[in-house]
Amino acid sequence: MKTYLEIKVPIKLDDPWFEELRSHFAGIPVRWQKDFYHITMVFINDTPKGVDMRPLLEKHLVTAQAPVITFDQLDAFSINSGRYIIHLSTSHVPEDFLALTESISADMKAVGCVIHSDFMLHVTLGRIRSFDIKLSDIKAVIGAVSSPSFTLTLKDVDYKEFRGRTIYETQLKD
Numbered sequence: 001m002k003t004y005l006e007i008k009v010p011i012k013l014d015d016p017w018f019e020e021l022r023s024h025f026a027g028i029p030v031r032w033q034k035d036f037y038h039i040t041m042v043f044i045n046d047t048p049k050g051v052d053m054r055p056l057l058e059k060h061l062v063t064a065q066a067p068v069i070t071f072d073q074l075d076a077f078s079i080n081s082g083r084y085i086i087h088l089s090t091s092h093v094p095e096d097f098l099a100l101t102e103s104i105s106a107d108m109k110a111v112g113c114v115i116h117s118d119f120m121l122h123v124t125l126g127r128i129r130s131f132d133i134k135l136s137d138i139k140a141v142i143g144a145v146s147s148p149s150f151t152l153t154l155k156d157v158d159y160k161e162f163r164g165r166t167i168y169e170t171q172l173k174d
Contacts, residue, residue, distance in 0.1 A: 002162035017148035046114035067097035
């Protein structure tokens with residue numbers, strides 16, 4: 001079963017910087033993310049049957065401090081040929097948050113979870129599925145947008161089935 005651990009990012013579709021970004025992409029077929037923004041801390045391609053992940057997550061999350069992240073970058077990357085992710089990110093990933101993510105991932109691997117991708121802090125804003133546009137073109141459009149700069153404390157963490165139900169949820173300490 002595919003599962004993932006996410007930390008929610010409280011941004012809104014009508015934030016002025018997001019409206020500006022979308023306006024620059026007028027005429028380009030972007031499927032914009034709406035009202036559900038998060039950072040995937042760990043994506044598990046295969047979670048072993050019968051393993052309760054809640055104690056493992058509690059071990060790390062009950063004492064974890066809520067990360068304070070300054071989001072100051074807009075960018076894009078490709079995930080498959082012809083598919084791109086437009087995202088929000090940071091020029092400085094807090095060391096504590098990175099260490100937390102790596103510890104959880106290591107413990108998940110130790111109990112038999114299959115994880116194929118490394119952590120990359122980003123908040124998906126939109127997806128483009130087109131063979132008619134290049135990554136360099138997308139980055140050029142993003143470059144014309146004023147990058148936002150705002151700081152958020154991220155508290156809400158959910159462990160979920162991929163495209164399914166929430167298995168575990170908690171709030172990190174301020």
